Amino acid sequence: MEFRDLKHQYQVLKDKMDKAVTEVMTDCNFISGKQVKVLETELASYVGTTHCITCANGTDALSMMLMAWNIGPGDAVFVPDFTFFSTGEVVSFEGATPVFVDVNPDTYNMDPSSLEAAILAVEQEGLLKPKVVIPVDLFGLPADYEAINKIAKSHSLKVLEDGAQGFGGMCHGKRACSFGDAATTSFFPAKPLGCYGDGGAIFTNDDETAALLESLRVHGKGTFKYDNVRIGWNSRLDTLQAAVLLVKFQAFKEYELEDINKAALWYNDALEGIFKIPVIPEGYNSSWAQYTIQVESEDQRTKIQASLKEQGIPTMVYYPKPMHRQKAFEGLKQYVPCPITERLCQTVLSLPLHPYMQEGDCHIVANAIGKSF
Known part of the structure; x- marks a missing residue:
C-alpha cells in the first residue's frame, strides 16, 4: 500500500501527462514558457485572487513575501508551534524572530487565544515589533481566519496564509490561499496539488506587490533580463513542472x-x-x-x-x-x-x-x- 499513491495517479493521467511534457521538450522552452502564465491565471481564478506568482518552492514563496513586506531584524513573526520547520525557518532567514504559539487540539491549526497572548507578551516586553502572523492550513484544513484576522487587525499585523497543505480547502465558501493579506502554497509532490519536483506560488490582490514579486523571483529584474533594479532571487517554476501541474489541476478540480x-x-x-x-x-x-x-x-x-x-x-x-x-x-x-x-x-x-x-x-x-x- 502507498501512503500517497502517485504511481496510480500517473497511470490514470499518463496520456495527458506525457503529451504535456513532450510539448515542453519539443518547444525547448524550459524557463518561463507559456504554460507557466497559463497556470498562474488558472490558479488565481480558482483561489479567487487577482494575482498568482509561481516560484521554485513553497519555502521561497514564504521568504519572498516576507521580503516584499520588508520583514527583518527586530520584527516578530507569529507562527504555529505545531507545523513543518519552513514556516519558522523563513522568518529567521529574513533576520526576524519567530514567536511560537500553540494550536487547537481538534483542528491542529493556530489557536487564536494563544496568538493574542503571544502578541501581548511581545508588546509588553518591548524588544521586538510585532509585524506578521503566519497561520498554517495544516493537513488540508484552513485555519480560523475570522478570529486570526480580527486579532491581527487590532494589533496592525499582516497575515500571511501558509497554504502549503491547504490548497483546495474552503471556509464558508472561500478557498484556501485567499484569506490573508497574501498567501502561499507548495507544489511538493505529496501536497494536495503537487508537481514532479519542487514548486510554489504566492497569491495576492495587490498589483504593486505582484509586480515586486515578479521582479524578485528573477534576480530583481527591471524592464528586461539584464536590468537589475534590486537584489532578488533565482526562484522560478520550471515550464515542465507547470505543464505537469496543468494536467493534475484538471483532475484535482474534476x-x-x-x-x-x-x-x-x-x-x-x-x-x-x-x-x-x-x-x-x-x-x-x-x-x-x-x-x-x-x-x-x-x-x-x-x-x-x-x-x-x-x-x-x-x-x-x-x-x-x-x-x-x-x-x-x-x-x-x-x-x-x-x-x-x-x-x-x-x-x-x-x-x-x-x-x-x-x-x-x-x-x-x-x-x-x-x-x-
Missing part, C-alpha cells in the same frame, strides 16, 4: 478533491469511537493533505506503527518535535506555553490517504490497526 473527501469519510466511519479522528468545523472543507488521528500515548503510537509496517501499511508522524524545541531555534524566547503542541507531537499518527483509495483500502487499514492492540 474529481480528486471530491474523492479524497470520500476516502476521509470512510476512515471516519471505520475509526470513530476508537481514536480521536479529524474534526472539520461547520462551514469548512478540507483538501486532506493528511488523515491524522490521535492515539493515547507515544508508546501506543510506536506499537501501532510497528504492527502496520509488518502488514505492509505505511504511516507517518507529522510532527514529532515542536518548533520551539528544534536545535536551530535554540536560544529563542518562548513567550507563551504550548502544551497542546507538546501532547500532539507524542500522539498524532497519519494514515495512508489519497484520491484513488477505495473503501476496502480504508477498512484494511482500520482492521490492521485493530490487530495492533
Whole structure:
C-alpha cells in the first residue's frame, strides 16, 4: 500500500501527462514558457485572487513575501508551534524572530487565544515589533481566519496564509490561499496539488506587490533580463513542472478533491469511537493533505506503527518535535506555553490517504490497526 499513491495517479493521467511534457521538450522552452502564465491565471481564478506568482518552492514563496513586506531584524513573526520547520525557518532567514504559539487540539491549526497572548507578551516586553502572523492550513484544513484576522487587525499585523497543505480547502465558501493579506502554497509532490519536483506560488490582490514579486523571483529584474533594479532571487517554476501541474489541476478540480473527501469519510466511519479522528468545523472543507488521528500515548503510537509496517501499511508522524524545541531555534524566547503542541507531537499518527483509495483500502487499514492492540 502507498501512503500517497502517485504511481496510480500517473497511470490514470499518463496520456495527458506525457503529451504535456513532450510539448515542453519539443518547444525547448524550459524557463518561463507559456504554460507557466497559463497556470498562474488558472490558479488565481480558482483561489479567487487577482494575482498568482509561481516560484521554485513553497519555502521561497514564504521568504519572498516576507521580503516584499520588508520583514527583518527586530520584527516578530507569529507562527504555529505545531507545523513543518519552513514556516519558522523563513522568518529567521529574513533576520526576524519567530514567536511560537500553540494550536487547537481538534483542528491542529493556530489557536487564536494563544496568538493574542503571544502578541501581548511581545508588546509588553518591548524588544521586538510585532509585524506578521503566519497561520498554517495544516493537513488540508484552513485555519480560523475570522478570529486570526480580527486579532491581527487590532494589533496592525499582516497575515500571511501558509497554504502549503491547504490548497483546495474552503471556509464558508472561500478557498484556501485567499484569506490573508497574501498567501502561499507548495507544489511538493505529496501536497494536495503537487508537481514532479519542487514548486510554489504566492497569491495576492495587490498589483504593486505582484509586480515586486515578479521582479524578485528573477534576480530583481527591471524592464528586461539584464536590468537589475534590486537584489532578488533565482526562484522560478520550471515550464515542465507547470505543464505537469496543468494536467493534475484538471483532475484535482474534476474529481480528486471530491474523492479524497470520500476516502476521509470512510476512515471516519471505520475509526470513530476508537481514536480521536479529524474534526472539520461547520462551514469548512478540507483538501486532506493528511488523515491524522490521535492515539493515547507515544508508546501506543510506536506499537501501532510497528504492527502496520509488518502488514505492509505505511504511516507517518507529522510532527514529532515542536518548533520551539528544534536545535536551530535554540536560544529563542518562548513567550507563551504550548502544551497542546507538546501532547500532539507524542500522539498524532497519519494514515495512508489519497484520491484513488477505495473503501476496502480504508477498512484494511482500520482492521490492521485493530490487530495492533
